[in-house]
Amino acid sequence: MLIDAHCHLDFAAFDPDREAVIDAARRAGVEHFIVPGTMRERWQPVLALGERAQFSVCAGLHPYFIDQHQASDLAELDSLIGGHPDIVAVGECGIDGRFEDTLEAQWRYFDTQLALAKQHELPVVVHCVKANDSVAKRLRQRALAHTGLIHAFSGSYEQARKFIDLGYLLGLGGAVTYSRAKRLHRVIRALPDDSFVLETDSPDMPLSGYQGQRNEPCRVSEVCNSVAALRDQTVEQVAAFSSANARRLFRLPPES
Template identity: 40%
Template sequence: MVFIDTHCHLDFDEFKGDFQNYVYRATQLGVHGFVVPGITLEQSQALVGFKQHNQGVYIAFGLHPYFMVEHQDGDFEQLKSLAFEHREQLVAIGECGIDASIEDIEKQQTLFVEHIKLANELSLPLIVHHRQSHHLIMQAFKQVKPKWGGVIHAFSGSLQQAQAYIKLGFKLGVGGTITYERANKTKQALALVPLDSLVLETDAPSMPLAGYQGQINLPERLKAVFDCLVAIRSESESEIAKQVYSSSCSLFNI
């Protein structure tokens, strides 16, 4: 079985000490592709070199809502220019979205809409971050409809919310959330949606799986996420593996 981790931050400092070993251990478990999103202007710029030096890495540019205090006026315009310059190297626009735990929701909404427009201009999917903000994200999608879909990163929500995203051409990012017993609503939704609407992700080094709280998350744990997905789906293990890999490749044009 071959997998793609459709959302991991391999360029973060947590991995610098033993980077090659972390990647090797992931590949030993079948993880042969890593989508690394942008979070700030400076980090997005650095991703170009990071991709060149690391096989199997695919990159996206974006301004993450969690880092609103770091984003300066003019950062998005620079990011936009950077995205046009490196269009052939990008598989998506993001990480972008709306996070209700961060101040200045109105500014977040404006910035998110700009990301949607950019993705449409470049014919790229979106990598969308949400936190208690599904209603705000859907408002943005009504304001500017995404033309190339994308992935709702770390999806947690109801079946109705899942279906609304799928109707707009989005995949649902299946991550460590489903390894927790309490995530019944999300697991029920992910069990019932079409299989081709799901992709796998770790968000490493964040979002540790159940049993690994307090530790950095690792790309190798994508296999554990997959095992949890198999446990809640009706299809066979091989069918699920084949489909989530195919969906990841088609979504990001890998």
């Protein structure tokens, strides 16, 4: 069984055919989906997906949408998490170093969400672009009991090791399918079995061969194939490791 540990099935890109996309994923062996929240106006659509047995959901404020957030959203997020015990993590939150002009605000929102995760005893789903070292330092300082997921990891082995030593899982997605991603391939070969999950980030981060197309959760099976080949393991082994790791992190019920 496969779990897509990070996909945005609430996004408008799936409005025309969401059920068909879900059905296609199920046919590809994907039986569970983790859907993070990205901004206040998306929380209710995410929670609506969470009413379905095959979905688990998170709530957070994504750094990419920093200009759409308001300070009051943080108090609302606190209230939302407290009122919905089915929320499995705080996120997607984090730091995107590509946007230097908003970094100060990004850190404020990220720090508060880390504090909320600690308060509510939840893991975090972390967006981390061009900021691995500074984010690892902040996570070490905050010392969350339930750690979290470093979504779409693409750093060095040394950076991977920092996150793993703190108890965080690494999200492996479409980037692993590109032949040019030599550094990431070296990292994947060296990862412990209990340190990663598979994800798509649908509708974003298309796999090799699908550039320019909408990404979909069914393609987590292709991510699994690539990771298995890199690690010289079977597809069944990689799927089992990833699913067990996701269930442990997000405290999902056992596989039925």
